Every structure is written in C-alpha cells, then in structure tokens.
Amino acid sequence: MCLYIVNSFEDMDEKSFEHIAGRLRDRAVAQARRFGLDIADAEDIAQDVMLRMWQMRGDLDRFRSPEALAMTIARRQVLNSFRRRPPESMDAVPADLASIAYGPLEDIEDKDNEEWLAARLARLPETWHTILYMRQVERCSGSEIAARLGIKESSVRTLLARARKILLEKMKERR
CATH class of the missing domain: 1.10.10.10 (Winged helix-like DNA-binding domain superfamily/Winged helix DNA-binding domain)
Incomplete structure (x- = not known):
C-alpha cells in the first residue's frame, strides 16, 4: 500500500486528496455506525464528511490531524441528523409487550406507582x-x-x- 504524502494541504489537488479520502471515508462510516445508524445512513454521513473535507482542503493545514477533523465532522453530522428526525410516538405499544398478561402482583405495583406519581x-x-x-x-x-x-x-x-x-x-x- 502506497500512501501519497502531501507536504502542505494548501497544495492538495484532487489526486492527493483521493489518497487520504479512502481512509477518512472508512473512518467516517465507522463513526456513524457507532451511533447506531444503518449502513445507508452512515454512507450518507460519510459522503457529507468527504464533501466538507474537500471544501476545507485549503485550510486543513490548520488542524493537527485530518482524521480527527473528519471524526468531529462525522459526529456533528450524526447529531444533526438525529435533531432533524421527528420524535417517535410513545402511543404505540410494541406487540410483544401488548401480549403480556399482568397478574395481581403487577396490578399492585401499577397502583403503587400511580399513587406515588400522583x-x-x-x-x-x-x-x-x-x-x-x-x-x-x-x-x-x-x-x-x-x-x-x-x-x-x-x-x-x-x-x-x-x-x-x-x-x-x-x-x-x-x-
């Protein structure tokens, strides 16, 4: 495996960016997957990260590590994607919980919990x-x-x- 090292990110062109892009993209996908995103959403996040990194290529020499920058961008993109999602309804009871038969002990606990909350x-x-x-x-x-x-x-x-x-x-x- 041959890595093309760039002395200064200011001089970075498309070819030299491609040499580091694969590693950065893989790390961005892994970062997004750690937050529980499925592979398609993680790929979208990685795409956004790579686009942002390309846009910043002239300023990358201000940062110590392009990998750390890519991980930070990925984390922020994931959090932004969570913020944009509509809240999930709590009205729907999962089917496996709806079928549980409650007995007298559960009824007593429920009544006690309701009284405590009230x-x-x-x-x-x-x-x-x-x-x-x-x-x-x-x-x-x-x-x-x-x-x-x-x-x-x-x-x-x-x-x-x-x-x-x-x-x-x-x-x-x-x-």
Whole structure:
C-alpha cells in the first residue's frame, strides 16, 4: 500500500486528496455506525464528511490531524441528523409487550406507582403541574400552552424541563 504524502494541504489537488479520502471515508462510516445508524445512513454521513473535507482542503493545514477533523465532522453530522428526525410516538405499544398478561402482583405495583406519581405531581408548583398536564395528557404544543396560560413559549419549555427534571430525580431516588 502506497500512501501519497502531501507536504502542505494548501497544495492538495484532487489526486492527493483521493489518497487520504479512502481512509477518512472508512473512518467516517465507522463513526456513524457507532451511533447506531444503518449502513445507508452512515454512507450518507460519510459522503457529507468527504464533501466538507474537500471544501476545507485549503485550510486543513490548520488542524493537527485530518482524521480527527473528519471524526468531529462525522459526529456533528450524526447529531444533526438525529435533531432533524421527528420524535417517535410513545402511543404505540410494541406487540410483544401488548401480549403480556399482568397478574395481581403487577396490578399492585401499577397502583403503587400511580399513587406515588400522583403524590409527586401534587407537590409540584401549580404552573409546572398545569404545563406538564397540558403537554403530556392533552398533547398541547408549546405555543398552545403559552397562548392558553398567557406566558412566553420559552417559559413553557423551561418550566416543562424543570418539572420533568424534578420528577426524574425523584424517580431515581425511589429506586
């Protein structure tokens, strides 16, 4: 295997870029696969990485390692792809869970969990409880909640996050 070494990335042409591109592309695919993407999505990420690396070829000498730069770009591309995906619905129950028969012990545990959660919800400040109820039960959007309560949408997001955080902390303590 012969590697073509470039003294300066500024002088990099298409041929010299091709010599390092294969290695960078393989590493970008592997990076994307580590995040759980299927092969097709990982290939798309790698393609985006290679395009970005080609666009930056004149500035690559500012970085210590083109491999590290490619991995950083790949990681950011993967995270951006996750952000663009619509949230998955939690309404659908997987078929294997729907067929489980619950017995008396599970009924008692469910009742105990419901009572515990109801008590924790009752201890939340009224506004937090209202926002959480409107979002989780009534399925209102942030803008709808803001309009109905007469507050800013950013306040809705903040209060909703705080309420969820408090409940999550209490759940962790309970275990």
